[in-house]
Amino acid sequence: MxxxxxxxxxxxxxxxxxxxxxxxxxxxxxxxxxxxxxxxNSVVETSALFAALPDNQGRDNPAAHALVDRINLAKRDMATFFNADGGQYFVGESGTELSFRLIRTAVMGSEPGGAVIGSTVEHPASRSAATHWAGMAGKDYISVPHDDATGSVSPEAYAARMTADVRVATILHTSPVTGIANDVAGISAAIRKVAPEAIIFVDGIQHASHGAIDIRSYDIDGYVVSPYKMFSRHGYGVAWVSERMTALPLEQLINGPRQNWEMGTRDTGSYATFSDVVSYLDWLGDQHSDSDDxxxxxxxxxxxxxxxxxxxxxxxxxxxxxxxxxxxxxxxxxxxxxxxxxxxxxxxxxxxxxxxxxxxxxxxxxxxxxxxxxxxxxxxxxxxxxxxxxxxxxxxxxxxxxxxxxxxxxxxxxxxxx
CATH class of the missing domain: 3.90.1150.10 (Aspartate Aminotransferase, domain 1)
Structure with a gap:
């Protein structure tokens, strides 16, 4: 049934x-x-509304103010959806682009030397970014083998290959090939036990549409999703980054805001359509809960x-x-x-x-x-x-x-x- x-x-x-x-x-x-x-359907309607607007954020006019309000609302919705303690939310070109950007920032901004660790079960987006930038930074890349029988990688597998000089770690939440989820919190704990200061990135693209995300319980520094795989549309990805990640040297405009991850004029429709997703999930949850929260x-x-x-x-x-x-x-x-x-x-x-x-x-x-x-x-x-x-x-x-x-x-x- x-x-x-x-x-x-x-x-x-x-x-x-x-x-x-x-x-x-x-x-x-x-x-x-x-x-x-x-x-x-709400995403289709919202996309059409914002695609037709000529206005940009940051101007002193009613339309610009309304765009900023929608972006701020979406970031509050993102905070509810991801459930992180602090940090920032922002959109990018795609989940793959954001994965590369966060991993690049983590690897190139971390202490010299050391290693980057990831697993063979990962999507090539995170694995390619990690191996490429590890090589550019002169860091070793440690490859954790996944279990072919289960299609997943365990905390014990990470622990067996962890070293104290790991600077950056990548984790796949769920495989888009096998559909099998990994124990993100357990893997993160195994990493932190040996290298507590490591920057930990998670690819949540496949998992996002199949169950709740709870970053607060993961003890990580970056999480990326692709909204077109979670009931929104193509053309953007969403990332969360911790304060630790933001404290690293960022690519940004000269004399611009020091902690700004957003580059150029944002697509308000991206933010607004993510709010549509959260609104839908809130409605669905209301069918299964009496809570006001x-x-x-x-x-x-x-x-x-x-x-x-x-x-x-x-x-x-x-x-x-x-x-x-x-x-x-x-x-x-x-x-x-x-x-x-x-x-x-x-x-x-x-x-x-x-x-x-x-x-x-x-x-x-x-x-x-x-x-x-x-x-x-x-x-x-x-x-x-x-x-x-x-x-x-x-x-x-x-x-x-x-x-x-x-x-x-x-x-x-x-x-x-x-």
């Missing part, structure tokens, strides 16, 4: 654009959320989203009604293992004898949108150790339904039989 009632599910789906059909393909089931989630409602929304997605992934793996789950189809390999409690709304699999690209194409022909992950610079770190050239990624969000999973399983039963 789904975690949401039929009435609530209908209301949830009604708040998103293109839930059941694509303007180019027609009717379809959207299981490609890790590539970019569905967009809230906004943060408590967001936590309730995160818990409800996680519970519903557990139902979806469980159904996909073990079956619905008379339809067999993926684990019951002969020749199927589930990345991260079928019984993995850290899974977040995503199932990635390979079917022996059936190329992943063919499966994706056959599903798409039946109106089921999925995605192929190849052993390339994006996913080779996960697939190559498993001996896989490619895999099929089926990524869900809380607006997806068990009925859609059933349709997928019916299609997969035919494909496996063929």
């Amino acid at each position: 789904a975690a949401f009632s039929p009435a609530l599910m209908s209301e949830i789906r009604g708040r998103f654009a293109h839930v059941e059909s694509c303007p180019f393909q027609g009717p379809r089931i959207f299981f490609e959320n890790a590539g970019g989630a569905l967009t809230l 906004p943060r408590t409602r967001l936590e309730a929304a995160g818990a409800a989203i996680h519970a519903h997605e557990q139902v979806l992934t469980g159904a996909m793996l073990t079956g619905v009604g008379n339809l067999p789950g993926l684990t019951e189809l002969p020749g199927v390999t589930i990345l991260g293992g079928a019984d993995n409690p850290a899974r977040e709304g995503l199932v990635c699999f390979a079917l022996q004898g059936a190329p992943a690209g063919d499966i994706v194409a056959r599903l798409n022909a039946q109106g089921i949108r999925t995605h192929i992950r190849k052993a390339d610079h994006y996913s080779g770190n996960i697939l190559t150790p498993l001996g896989l050239e490619a895999a099929v990624r089926v990524s869900m969000c809380h607006y997806n339904s068990v009925e859609e999973v059933s349709t997928f399983l019916a299609a997969m039963k035919e494909i496996a039989a063929a």
Whole structure:
């Protein structure tokens, strides 16, 4: 049984654009959320409003004042959403760009010498930035191997390779290939135990749409998300940085404000559409909580989203009604293992004898949108150790339904039989 009632599910789906059909393909089931989630209708409206305005912030006129007010409101919403003690929030070009910028700032601004540590499970955005800037700064790069069986990396794995001279550490919250979350707080504690002054960066891009973020509990210095993967739109990323990160030498205008991370005129629409996301989650949390506290409602929304997605992934793996789950189809390999409690709304699999690209194409022909992950610079770190050239990624969000999973399983039963 789904975690949401039929009435609530209908209301949830009604708040998103293109839930059941694509303007180019027609009717379809959207299981490609890790590539970019569905967009809230409110985000579409807000984007149009602010895209049409000619005014900039910082002027002395009503429109400019209104833009500043919306940015300040969004930063308060970000503070509620991320739940950090202090620090700053700002937008950039994308989650990848912000990851590079924060890691560059941390590596180049840290004490000379020492090392940078990260893991093999990471997305190439953080791993590429860390290895590149470690080399530029003359620092060693320490690579922590992830567990191929679980598709994750543990605090113990970090602890085994930690050294006291680690200056910067990077952590992946959730893998966009396996869908498996890592223990950010545990890894951070393992790092701090050996190198308490290390600057710790977290890539939260895949995790953000699948449950609550609680930076206060992580003891980190930087966290980045990509709003187009959490119900907003393309064209911007959001970062949080600690005071420790801001105290490092920053790239900024000569004689400009010392602690300013924002460069140039900001896109007010970016900030405003993030507020739309927080407003939606607040509404969803209100359906599962009687609290008057906004943060408590967001936590309730995160818990409800996680519970519903557990139902979806469980159904996909073990079956619905008379339809067999993926684990019951002969020749199927589930990345991260079928019984993995850290899974977040995503199932990635390979079917022996059936190329992943063919499966994706056959599903798409039946109106089921999925995605192929190849052993390339994006996913080779996960697939190559498993001996896989490619895999099929089926990524869900809380607006997806068990009925859609059933349709997928019916299609997969035919494909496996063929």
